[in-house]
Amino acid sequence: xxxxxxxxxxxxxxxxxxxxxxxxxxxxxxxxxxxxxxxxxxxxxxxxxxxxxxxxxxxxxxxxxxxxxxxxxxxxxxxxxxxxxxxxxxxxxxxxxxxxxxxxxxxxxxxxxxxxxxxxxxxxxxxxxxxxxxxxxxxxxxxxxxxxxxxxxxxxxxxxxxxxxxxxxxxxxxxxxxxxxxxxxxxxxxxxxxxxxxxxxxxxxxxxxxxxxxxxxxxxxxxxxxxxxxxxxxxxxxxxxxxxxxxxxxxxxxxxxxxxxxxxxxxxxxxxxxxxxxxxxxxxxxxxxxxxxxxxxxxxxxxxxxxxxxxxxxxxxxxxxxxxxxxxxxxxxxxxx
Amino acid sequence: xxxxxxxxxxxxxxxxxxxxxxxxxxxxxxxxxxxxxxxxxxxxxxxxxxxxxxxxxxxxxxxxxxxxxxxxxxxxxxxxxxxxxxxxxxxxxxxxxxxxxxxxxxxxxxxxxxxxxxxxxxxxxxxxxxxxxxxxxxxxxxxxxxxxxxxxxxxxxxxxxxxxxxxxxxxxxxxxxxxxxxxxxxxxxxxxxxxxxxxxxxxxxxxxxxxxxxxxxxxxxxxxxxxxxxxxxxxxxxxxxxxxxxxxxxxxxxxxxxxxxxxxxxxxxxxxxxxxxxxxxxxxxxxxxxxxxxxxxxxxxxxxxxxxxxxxxxxxxxxxxxxx
Numbered sequence: 001x002x003x004x005x006x007x008x009x010x011x012x013x014x015x016x017x018x019x020x021x022x023x024x025x026x027x028x029x030x031x032x033x034x035x036x037x038x039x040x041x042x043x044x045x046x047x048x049x050x051x052x053x054x055x056x057x058x059x060x061x062x063x064x065x066x067x068x069x070x071x072x073x074x075x076x077x078x079x080x081x082x083x084x085x086x087x088x089x090x091x092x093x094x095x096x097x098x099x100x101x102x103x104x105x106x107x108x109x110x111x112x113x114x115x116x117x118x119x120x121x122x123x124x125x126x127x128x129x130x131x132x133x134x135x136x137x138x139x140x141x142x143x144x145x146x147x148x149x150x151x152x153x154x155x156x157x158x159x160x161x162x163x164x165x166x167x168x169x170x171x172x173x174x175x176x177x178x179x180x181x182x183x184x185x186x187x188x189x190x191x192x193x194x195x196x197x198x199x200x201x202x203x204x205x206x207x208x209x210x211x212x213x214x215x216x217x218x219x220x221x222x223x224x225x226x227x228x229x230x231x232x233x234x235x236x237x238x239x240x241x242x243x244x245x246x247x248x249x250x251x252x253x254x255x256x257x258x259x260x261x262x263x264x265x266x267x268x269x270x271x272x273x274x275x276x277x278x279x280x281x282x283x284x285x286x287x288x289x290x291x292x293x294x295x296x297x298x299x300x301x302x303x304x305x306x307x308x309x310x311x312x313x314x315x316x317x318x319x320x321x322x323x324x325x326x327x328x329x330x331x332x333x334x335x336x337x
Numbered sequence: 338x339x340x341x342x343x344x345x346x347x348x349x350x351x352x353x354x355x356x357x358x359x360x361x362x363x364x365x366x367x368x369x370x371x372x373x374x375x376x377x378x379x380x381x382x383x384x385x386x387x388x389x390x391x392x393x394x395x396x397x398x399x400x401x402x403x404x405x406x407x408x409x410x411x412x413x414x415x416x417x418x419x420x421x422x423x424x425x426x427x428x429x430x431x432x433x434x435x436x437x438x439x440x441x442x443x444x445x446x447x448x449x450x451x452x453x454x455x456x457x458x459x460x461x462x463x464x465x466x467x468x469x470x471x472x473x474x475x476x477x478x479x480x481x482x483x484x485x486x487x488x489x490x491x492x493x494x495x496x497x498x499x500x501x502x503x504x505x506x507x508x509x510x511x512x513x514x515x516x517x518x519x520x521x522x523x524x525x526x527x528x529x530x531x532x533x534x535x536x537x538x539x540x541x542x543x544x545x546x547x548x549x550x551x552x553x554x555x556x557x558x559x560x561x562x563x564x565x566x567x568x569x570x571x572x573x574x575x576x577x578x579x580x581x582x583x584x585x586x587x588x589x590x591x592x593x594x595x596x597x598x599x600x601x602x603x604x605x606x607x608x609x610x611x612x613x614x615x616x617x618x619x620x621x622x623x624x625x626x627x628x629x630x631x632x633x634x635x636x637x638x639x640x641x642x643x644x645x646x647x648x649x650x651x652x653x654x655x656x657x658x659x660x661x
Contacts, residue, residue: 029444045429123425129389130414131443
């Protein structure tokens with residue numbers, strides 16, 4: 001698109017009546033081939049293979065431990081399969097905890113060398129000399145990574161359900177399957193955010209290692225530091241001077257709002273709302289809001305979805321914004337080394 | 338516009354204040370092999386990228402096969418093959434897989450891909466390595482694979498950027514033979530290089546680039562005439578009175594310069610082949626003619642003479658404006 005707009009500005013007056021100002025053909029020409037090739041690369045690469053092994057081992061371990069405990073309560077629990085994801089037993093963390101850790105890692109591993117790798121292999125000019133646009137190449141690479149991630153996640157999901165059926169001996173209910181599927185979708189988009197971020201860095205930095213480190217740095221920042229920073233910022237901007245409940249509430253709300261800038265927070269809250277049907281609010285609940293509620297009663301699926309709808313759209317929006325940034329940067333980049 | 342394969346008009350590319358290509362007017366006719374010559378950084382690669390629509394011109398117009406690469410990049414790129422300098426491949430894929438990817442990007446139907454890939458590999462003599470990973474390829478093999486990669490789309494025009502740089506003499510000889518073969522098929526070729534004898538060996542016409550401008554253009558002989566003054570350098574081997582022979586040779590029509598290189602050897606620069614006249618002149622002056630030969634003008638001579646001239650002018654200008 002830049003190709004069209006730039007000439008628009010530079011060639012004003014020179015060619016008023018010449019060729020149409022529209023760019024020829026579809027921007028997605030050749031994208032299918034790119035997706036096909038990139039996915040084949042991902043699925044056969046050692047990098048992803050190692051990560052997959054790691055995830056599957058972790059999944060098997062945590063699920064095995066969880067089922068051991070859950071076997072005792074099979075008859076009492078309505079959401080057995082959701083507990084498979086969330087139940088933790090010392091010393092192993094819950095499977096979702098591992099997932100929140102692994103998904104960004106896999107995503108970054110899939111995308112950190114998407115563009116600069118083509119530069120350093122000197123394949124970019126050769127590929128762009130084929131009848132495709134940069135649009136198709138970049139989106140193709142992004143979608144290939146996203147599909148790969150979705151494939152890996154789905155495989156693990158199925159593995160968990162399979163193990164659950166084998167070890168627990170009951171079939172999952174429709175609502176459980178629905179909640180787990182939504183959680184799968186949320187996980188893929190959470191990964192999409194990190195994919196898009198790694199893609200941005202792969203366009204910005206010519207060295208793959210730099211791009212990988214930068215992506216990991218951002219991830220660490222949000223995982224380790226952002227929570228503390230959100231707390232500090234909330235104390236600074238909404239201090240508790242006298243101790244009124246309003247002040248305390250304002251500070252807590254600000255802290256929560258700030259924490260939600262991090263995709264990790266969004267993902268964690270979605271995880272909680274989807275996999276623990278008893279959770280009825282992700283923010284601060286005042287006693288007045290709980291009036292008439294039956295504590296511990298599960299929320300219907302629709303209500304839980306309403307609870308996480310802003311999170312969901314937020315994650316997708318972040319994903320699209322980051323991709324758009326990568327897109328703009330890539331379009332403006334000079335091909336020559 | 339006619340049916341020129343490449344036609345640029347005042348093509349200019351600026352990177353900020355730096356002018357990479359300055360008002361380039363270039364015409365390449367069908368079936369021609371055109372050589373872009375010039376030192377590194379003279380604007381050859383930038384020109385090539387603009388011809389392919391990979392870089393936007395700052396001003397001026399380009400037509401490639403009658404199409405505008407900035408507006409119709411897909412049509413241009415499906416008809417034009419580009420072999421970048423130091424062409425890269427996906428090392429973890431085989432030669433066949435690399436080419437098949439390019440074939441798919443070009444929208445070649447799946448049933449035809451295998452045949453086209455095999456044909457292209459056979460033409461560059463890589464059939465034996467079709468299923469080897471490119472990682473194991475030598476530089477020469479990669480360059481040939483690059484050519485196969487270009488041939489996949491059956492192009493009308495092939496643009497090569499420094500195709501023989503870094504190849505050993507045997508490999509570059511083979512490569513030049515392949516270029517001649519393509520020319521015989523009627524494919525137009527534009528190649529950039531700074532390896533002059535190779536350009537001279539295959540190119541019909543050459544253009545000399547310097548600081549973004551194409552300063553000279555024509556066949557090698559035309560350039561020789563313009564830069565060196567004489568297109569022929571004749572070596573006369575004769576015994577006899579030296580001054581008389583030199584004077585006699587200088588009086589031969591079309592002779593530009595005569596130099597006595599040795600007691601018996603004279604170098605004559607002339608605008609035409611004046612060997613018979615020179616022989617007569619030597620005998621008339623009382624000399625004994627021992628030998629007579631004409632040296633073909635090499636592009637090397639033209640090139641170094643030309644760039645010395647340019648440099649000389651440049652330093653001259655600087656000495657006049659020490660502040661600038």
